[in-house]
Amino acid sequence: MKPTLASGPWPRLQRAWDVRAACNFMGGGAGTGLIMASFAGALMGQPWLASACLGLALVGFGLTMVFFEIGRPWRSLNVFLHPQTSWMTREGVVAVPLFGSGAIALAAEWLGWREAAITALALTSLLAVGFLYCQARILRAAKGIPTWRNPALTPYILITGLTEGAGLFAAFHPSAAAAVLALLLLRFVAWRHYRRALGQSGAPEASLDVLDRLARRLLIGGHVLPALLLGAALLLPQWPVLAVLGGLLAAIFGLYAKLVLITRAARTQGFAIPRTPVRGRGSSRQAASRPGWASR
Amino acid sequence: MTRYVMVADLRRCVGCQTCTAACKLANGTPPGVMWRKVVDIEVGEYPDVQRVFVPTGCHHCDEPPCVSVCPSTASEKREDGFVTIDYDICIGCGYCITACPYEARHKVDEPIWAYGDQPMRHEEARFDERKLGVAQKCTFCVDTVDAGLAKGLKPGVDPDATPACVNACIGRAMAFGDLDDPDSNVSRLLRENKHFRMHEDIGTGPGFYYLWDKEELPL
Numbered sequence: 001m002k003p004t005l006a007s008g009p010w011p012r013l014q015r016a017w018d019v020r021a022a023c024n025f026m027g028g029g030a031g032t033g034l035i036m037a038s039f040a041g042a043l044m045g046q047p048w049l050a051s052a053c054l055g056l057a058l059v060g061f062g063l064t065m066v067f068f069e070i071g072r073p074w075r076s077l078n079v080f081l082h083p084q085t086s087w088m089t090r091e092g093v094v095a096v097p098l099f100g101s102g103a104i105a106l107a108a109e110w111l112g113w114r115e116a117a118i119t120a121l122a123l124t125s126l127l128a129v130g131f132l133y134c135q136a137r138i139l140r141a142a143k144g145i146p147t148w149r150n151p152a153l154t155p156y157i158l159i160t161g162l163t164e165g166a167g168l169f170a171a172f173h174p175s176a177a178a179a180v181l182a183l184l185l186l187r188f189v190a191w192r193h194y195r196r197a198l199g200q201s202g203a204p205e206a207s208l209d210v211l212d213r214l215a216r217r218l219l220i221g222g223h224v225l226p227a228l229l230l231g232a233a234l235l236l237p238q239w240p241v242l243a244v245l246g247g248l249l250a251a252i253f254g255l256y257a258k259l260v261l262i263t264r265a266a267r268t269q270g271f272a273i274p275r276t277p278v279r280g281r282g283s284s285r286q287a288a289s290r291p292g293w294a295s296r
Numbered sequence: 297m298t299r300y301v302m303v304a305d306l307r308r309c310v311g312c313q314t315c316t317a318a319c320k321l322a323n324g325t326p327p328g329v330m331w332r333k334v335v336d337i338e339v340g341e342y343p344d345v346q347r348v349f350v351p352t353g354c355h356h357c358d359e360p361p362c363v364s365v366c367p368s369t370a371s372e373k374r375e376d377g378f379v380t381i382d383y384d385i386c387i388g389c390g391y392c393i394t395a396c397p398y399e400a401r402h403k404v405d406e407p408i409w410a411y412g413d414q415p416m417r418h419e420e421a422r423f424d425e426r427k428l429g430v431a432q433k434c435t436f437c438v439d440t441v442d443a444g445l446a447k448g449l450k451p452g453v454d455p456d457a458t459p460a461c462v463n464a465c466i467g468r469a470m471a472f473g474d475l476d477d478p479d480s481n482v483s484r485l486l487r488e489n490k491h492f493r494m495h496e497d498i499g500t501g502p503g504f505y506y507l508w509d510k511e512e513l514p515l
Contacts, residue, residue, distance in 0.1 A: 009337045009350075016390035016403065071388020071403055071429025078368035078387050088367040088391055142394040143361040143498055269397040271335045274492050276346045277306035278509040285346065287339050 010292035011204035011267035014145055020069035022262035026255045027062025028091075028135050029157065031055045032128035033165015035102070039125035041173055042118055049109050051172045052121060055165065056102045059131065063095060087141055091134035098127040132161045145266045147207045152197035156190040157258075163187045164254040167226070170247025174240035177233045180247050184230070187254070188223050191215070204267035205294035214260045222253025267292075298376040299475040300436060300451060301503040302462075303482045304351045305489070308469035311336060311349030318464030319353075322437065324422020326408040331400075331434035332461045350506070351461070351470060353434035354379060354400035355494070358501025362392035362401060362431075371431070377475075377503050378438045386430035393431060397495045398502070401433045436472070437461075452481050475503075487511070 034055030038048040067073050082089045105120035136157035139148040147153070163183040170176040195215060198208065229246030236242065272290040311334050319325070319332035332353040339346045356379045363371045363379060370386035373379050393401040405428060409415045415423060437459035444450075444457020451457040452473030462470045473482035482505070489507040496502070 009335050012399070014394055016393035021390075066389075069390070071390075071405055072386065075368070075385070075387045078370070078385055079389070080367075081369045081385075082367050085364040086367040086391075088365065088389065092367065138365075138391070141361065141365050142391070143500070144394050144397045144399070148394070266394075268399050269495060269498075271337065271350060271352060271399075271494065273306070273337060273339075273348060273350060273494065273506065275490075275508045276339050276348050277507070279307045284509055285339065287337075291337065 008291075009271040011146075011206065011270035013206075013264070014266045014268055017262060017266075018069065019259065019263055020065040022259045023065035024062035025135055025139075025157070025258050025262060027058040027060075027065070029132060029161030029258060030164035030168060030251060030255060031058030031060075031062065032132040033161040033163065034058065034168045035121075035128040035165070036125050036162065037165045037169035037176065037179075039121050040179070041169060041176065042121055046173050046175070048121065049106065051169050052102065052109075052124070053106055054168070055128070056099065056106070056124075059095070059098065059128075087134050087137040091131060091138060094127055094130045094134055098124060098131055101127060132158055135161075144268055146201070146203045146269060147198060147211070147261070147265050147267070150194065150197050150201060150203075152190075152194040153261075156187070156194045159183065159187045159190045160254045160257065164251040167247035167249070167251035167254070170230075171244045171251075174233060174237075174243030174247075177230045177243040177246065180243075180250055181227060181230045181234070184223055184227050184250055188219075191218065191257075199296050202290070202293050202295040204270065204292055206292065207265045207267045208294055208296065210260060210265040214257060214265070218253055218257050221249060222257065223250075226250040226253075297476045299503070300377045300441070300472065301356070301475045301482055301505060302436065302459075303471040303473075303485050303491075303505045303507060305469045305471075305485070305507040306348055306350065307507065307509075308467040309334065309349040309351060310467055310469075311347075312466060314464050314466050315351055315461035315470060318460040319434070321418055322422075322440075322460035323435075324419050324424075325402075325432075326404050326419075327410050328408070329402045329404060329432070331432075350494075352398060352400075352494070352504070353461075354396075354436070355398050355500070355502035355504040356436055357503060359499060361395040361397070361498075361500060365391045365395040367391065378436055378441075379433075380435065380438060381431055381433065383424070383426035383430050383432075388429040388431065390431070396433075397498050397500060401431050403429070403431055405429050 038052040042048040079092045101120050101124045105117050105124050108117035136154040142148045166180045166183050170180050226246040226249040229242045233243035270292050275284050278284045313334050315332050335350045337348045356377055360379045363373050368385050368387050370382045441451045449457035455463045459472050462472045471481050473480040488511050490509040491505045491507045493502045
């Protein structure tokens with residue numbers, strides 16, 4: 001991280017977490033979503049070995065990228081020291097058994113031990129829920145970034161993780177199109193809820209500009225187009241490619257939205273004073289608003 | 297109990313950045329990293345504009361979000377109010393930087409000097425390799441305060457037990473002391489003046505107070 005000079009009060013783009021940190025939220029969300037979708041598919045008799053394997057790989061990829069982001073990677077085991085309050089520690093604590101039970105599930109399925117495999121996959125899926133929840137709470141606890149700490153982001157992160165995972169699962173099994181369609185609708189509602197909450201609480205204007213530009217792309221590329229493709233796939237089951245494309249689009253735009261949320265929409269709180277000091281003319285005035293903030 | 301806090305009188309601060317320079321000299325922070333800085337805020341619209349200089353840095357909060365998010369326990373809060381970082385434990389994840397609403401924390405991955413490849417004498421003297429790749433921030437000059445206390449000195453009164461920024465302030469705009477001592481300089485200032493803390497709505501309970509007017513005391 002390169003230090004930058006700034007003495008103005010305006011919110012600045014956070015530079016502590018770059019694309020490597022974003023990869024953790026992208027890989028972690030899509031990966032855990034895919035593990036959960038694999039378990040749901042397994043309950044309905046779908047093959048799940050490849051999708052669950054990819055899910056674990058995505059989570060592992062995200063965590064590996066974090067390893068490259070931190071300043072002292074060889075101390076990374078210290079991440080486990082503060083489970084009392086740190087959601088990052090909790091994420092790490094959940095990740096260990098997640099990979100353990102995931103590996104057991106994959107090995108058991110590979111060996112043909114179906115019952116053991118499903119049991120381990122159920123446990124992995126449960127841990128995936130915990131991992132995804134930790135990620136959502138990590139962002140909420142970052143009080144210096146108004147667009148992250150807003151509580152309405154938590155349901156969005158959870159639902160988009162599920163949607164991305166289900167979207168990827170549909171690429172393996174087009175029969176999951178209806179579930180992805182339902183999740184897309186939920187994600188759309190969660191996004192609208194998040195954006196409305198930001199408008200009500202206020203946020204850095206530059207963040208809102210970025211999010212509004214993102215919203216247009218997310219609406220078309222991440223919701224309308226995949227919904228049309230998935231709807232068509234339901235009507236035309238002989239063309240499974242429609243479901244594959246729809247699922248992939250839903251996943252890709254979900255990942256893109258998280259990349260933007262972490263790297264481009266994340267501005268700091270900035271500095272503000274509620275009153276000016278009494279000097280000179282002998283009067284104080286109430287500062288009308290926070291510099292660089294907007295409510296819309 | 298003891299609770300050390302900083303008080304800045306916004307009526308007195310002229311934005312000279314002497315506190316910033318004193319902090320840089322005392323702590324040898326690299327270019328672009330200012331543990332103590334003065335933010336320049338304009339309030340109003342032309343032609344009715346007021347300019348306010350607001351010293352800031354780590355606010356050593358009552359409920360520091362940097363401490364609760366820290367996965368390694370490197371960030372801790374002492375009972376006397378200092379929020380500290382253990383450079384030997386910190387993994388440099390940067391989470392605390394995103395958690396701080398006061399932009400007080402920094403991370404520098406490699407040595408950077410003010411002028412070219414060679415450090416100046418004070419930079420060389422203050423250079424601490426342990427600070428590379430980990431979080432760093434204003435300490436309220438905790439080492440100076442602790443050393444002063446060990447000598448029986450009073451923080452905020454005796455310069456040898458007082459943060460460098462407070463000692464250096466040319467307008468006496470800054471004060472440091474024990475909020476729990478009713479006779480301390482900071483308690484008196486807060487009693488006699490109207491004050492606020494920055495971003496109180498976030499719930500961090502900052503230990504940095506800003507004075508803006510005289511309190512109307514009963515006759």
